[in-house]
Amino acid sequence: MNLPPADSPYFSPAEETMPRERIEELQLELLLEMLPHAYEHAPVIRAAWEAAGVTPRDVRTVDDFRERVPFVDKDALRRFRDERGDPFGGLCAVPPAELTAVNSTSGTTGDPTLVPEQWGAGGRPAVITRDFWGMGVRPGDHVALVLFTFRGPVYGLFQGLGTVPVLFDFDPAEMPRLCELSLRYRPRALYNFGSVLVHAVRDACERRGLDPADVFSSYRAVVYAGEPLGPRARALAQEWGVELFEHTGVGDVTAAFECHAHDGLHFWEDTALVECVEPDGRTPVPDGARGELVATTLFNRVAPLVRYRSDDIVRVTRAPCRCGRTHARMWPIGRKGDEVVVQGRPVLPVDVWGAVESVDACAMGLFQVIRPGPQADRLRLRVGYAPAWDGRLGTVGDEVRAAVEAATGIVPDVELVPDAALLRLGPPHKIPRVAPR
Amino acid sequence: MTAAGAHWGVGCYEGDTGRVAWEISHDEIQREMGAAPGRLARLGVGAGSRVLFCSMLSEAGQFWPLMVGAMLAGAQLSSADANEGEAARVAMFTRRLPYDAVLGVTPALLDGLDGLRVPYRDVFGGVRVVGARPGAYERLAAAGLAPHRFVLAGPAVAIGAEPGGPAHVDEQEWRVDLDGDVVCVTNLRPRATTFERTRTAVRARLAGGGIVPSAGREP
Ligand SMILES: [Zn+2]
Numbered sequence: 085m086n087l088p089p090a091d092s093p094y095f096s097p098a099e100e101t102m103p104r105e106r107i108e109e110l111q112l113e114l115l116l117e118m119l120p121h122a123y124e125h126a127p128v129i130r131a132a133w134e135a136a137g138v139t140p141r142d143v144r145t146v147d148d149f150r151e152r153v154p155f156v157d158k159d160a161l162r163r164f165r166d167e168r169g170d171p172f173g174g175l176c177a178v179p180p181a182e183l184t185a186v187n188s189t190s191g192t193t194g195d196p197t198l199v200p201e202q203w204g205a206g207g208r209p210a211v212i213t214r215d216f217w218g219m220g221v222r223p224g225d226h227v228a229l230v231l232f233t234f235r236g237p238v239y240g241l242f243q244g245l246g247t248v249p250v251l252f253d254f255d256p257a258e259m260p261r262l263c264e265l266s267l268r269y270r271p272r273a274l275y276n277f278g279s280v281l282v283h284a285v286r287d288a289c290e291r292r293g294l295d296p297a298d299v300f301s302s303y304r305a306v307v308y309a310g311e312p313l314g315p316r317a318r319a320l321a322q323e324w325g326v327e328l329f330e331h332t333g334v335g336d337v338t339a340a341f342e343c344h345a346h347d348g349l350h351f352w353e354d355t356a357l358v359e360c361v362e363p364d365g366r367t368p369v370p371d372g373a374r375g376e377l378v379a380t381t382l383f384n385r386v387a388p389l390v391r392y393r394s395d396d397i398v399r400v401t402r403a404p405c406r407c408g409r410t411h412a413r414m415w416p417i418g419r420k421g422d423e424v425v426v427q428g429r430p431v432l433p434v435d436v437w438g439a440v441e442s443v444d445a446c447a448m449g450l451f452q453v454i455r456p457g458p459q460a461d462r463l464r465l466r467v468g469y470a471p472a473w474d475g476r477l478g479t480v481g482d483e484v485r486a487a488v489e490a491a492t493g494i495v496p497d498v499e500l501v502p503d504a505a506l507l508r509l510g511p512p513h514k515i516p517r518v519a520p521r
Numbered sequence: 522m523t524a525a526g527a528h529w530g531v532g533c534y535e536g537d538t539g540r541v542a543w544e545i546s547h548d549e550i551q552r553e554m555g556a557a558p559g560r561l562a563r564l565g566v567g568a569g570s571r572v573l574f575c576s577m578l579s580e581a582g583q584f585w586p587l588m589v590g591a592m593l594a595g596a597q598l599s600s601a602d603a604n605e606g607e608a609a610r611v612a613m614f615t616r617r618l619p620y621d622a623v624l625g626v627t628p629a630l631l632d633g634l635d636g637l638r639v640p641y642r643d644v645f646g647g648v649r650v651v652g653a654r655p656g657a658y659e660r661l662a663a664a665g666l667a668p669h670r671f672v673l674a675g676p677a678v679a680i681g682a683e684p685g686g687p688a689h690v691d692e693q694e695w696r697v698d699l700d701g702d703v704v705c706v707t708n709l710r711p712r713a714t715t716f717e718r719t720r721t722a723v724r725a726r727l728a729g730g731g732i733v734p735s736a737g738r739e740p
Binding site (some may be wrong): 142165171185195196198203238247250251252265268 | 530600618627
């Protein structure tokens with residue numbers, strides 16, 4: 085790997101700051117290579133195109149692509165998988181015997197789907213590397229990784245950059261060790277944090293008499309993902325002098341990270357063609373407006389998702405960023421399938437999050453919106469509380485109802501359950517925020 | 522490309538008084554990667570096999586060489602965390618695809634399957650080699666399966682060559698002995714972290730040159 089000078093703000097200056105016209109030329113070039121491959125080799129893409137009466141010959145421009153190419157979504161992949169008995173949902177575009185690995189999606193929104201991978205196939209742009217370089221990580225630095233393993237060996241990307249990963253499980257019980265090893269190795273970045281871990285760090289520091297500001301003094305960047313970080317966790321991080329960077333996946337195709345400007349999350353447009361369309365239609369929404377993220381890979385020939393409707397409600401802008409990068413930015417808002425319309429008002433988990441967290445007993449921000457269907461007469465919430473509040477649940481319920489009414493204008497029905505009961509439902513940064521009952 | 526003197530990473534092992542961080546060099550990882558295809562071949566894992574590794578990120582120092590070894594041998598690999606919340610993922614993998622081996626099954630994963638009311642047989646019945654850690658091994662055996670012992674003896678990975686047999690470490694790399702019933706490890710080749718009869722969380726007896734963990738003790 086050729087490294088830029090250590091004082092370069094960009095890992096790949098030419099790519100990260102290329103003019104928009106050049107980004108668009110490159111995208112068209114990559115797209116016109118990817119589409120025939122996907123059509124020929126990924127059966128679910130072929131089936132969707134045949135149903136729409138489209139072939140790769142019909143696509144010469146990005147406008148043709150937008151007008152003619154059909155969408156696919158997670159349901160289409162699951163349906164293909166179940167109807168055709170294809171474990172990869174018709175997405176695997178290389179002979180299965182040639183795969184290196186079969187990993188899986190997070191499965192937060194249902195059964196995880198299989199992700200076929202071929203390592204060392206090349207062509208993968210330096211996603212993550214560009215982002216962490218931009219945050220100030222350099223060869224020789226230690227980087228604290230707090231991750232699950234289901235996505236495969238993400239640490240390899242950090243070793244490839246010449247940094248030394250310090251490895252932790254994504255588990256609040258690991259936070260005392262994180263504090264201790266942060267003081268020993270003085271890492272430059274932490275990937276990946278979440279509200280539950282922030283509170284666990286606070287508790288660990290209290291118990292051990294550590295100063296969180298000292299624990300985090302070496303960190304240039306603390307990256308969090310999976311869920312919005314609530315106001316309480318944010319305030320704590322700020323108190324500790326931590327610079328937070330939000331991170332999210334981009335329609336199972338690529339990833340997006342905040343830069344130092346903290347004005348949206350960059351995704352690298354040489355990895356994906358991202359569209360933002362009306363959630364119930366196919367019309368593109370204007371730059372900066374709320375819509376559904378639709379992603380097409382420009383590099384993954386093993387699992388070539390084309391016009392994949394992510395179910396993620398986002399805003400996207402292509403205006404250049406203050407950091408000097410020209411690639412687009414997005415703001416995650418919520419999931420389309422999580423929205424419940426109550427008394428004519430659309431409610432997403434993010435709309436009640438801050439309200440729930442503002443109640444002391446519910447500071448962990450653990451809750452579920454009960455969504456029996458897209459519409460409901462009442463807003464029903466299942467909310468976690470800390471064990472110390474066991475004897476005062478009447479008060480806690482009143483406080484939650486008042487806070488949620490102030491935030492949404494709707495008085496909710498609130499079922500209180502111990503935090504531990506909700507934590508059991510999933511990995512802590514990603515308990516299902518919506519439940520059917 | 523590696524910064525001069527930079528390690529592969531800082532991993533974690535279970536010592537007899539809790540979790541211990543250990544620094545791992547690129548050289549030792551390389552050596553273990555080189556040995557791993559041979560270790561896996563003794564389980565019948567090679568070209569065309571598919572292996573699911575159940576591990577936590579903090580255990581990557583122990584698991585990564587095996588994973589690369591599987592890849593070098595021409596096998597396909599999958600990964601899941603080895604905790605309760607990942608039981609559904611593990612069950613999903615073996616339901617959707619045939620696996621020759623699932624290595625690193627923990628009691629927590631089995632707790633998760635219990636919670637989902639999924640019988641162990643449904644998940645592991647079709648898997649030729651189930652490498653189960655202490656505590657999980659006994660439960661799978663009680664369910665009528667024939668697991669192999671899979672033991673993280675601190676930093677050293679020990680695997681049983683056959684169902685019911687003792688678990689062996691790589692004897693080029695590690696010497697194992699007991700202090701009472703506590704398994705201690707000593708590194709035989711240079712490592713970034715030196716182990717000299719270092720006490721691990723594993724309680725066991727030694728038999729046939731391998732480790733037979735005491736029932737009911739689980740690191
Ligand atoms: Zn920027």
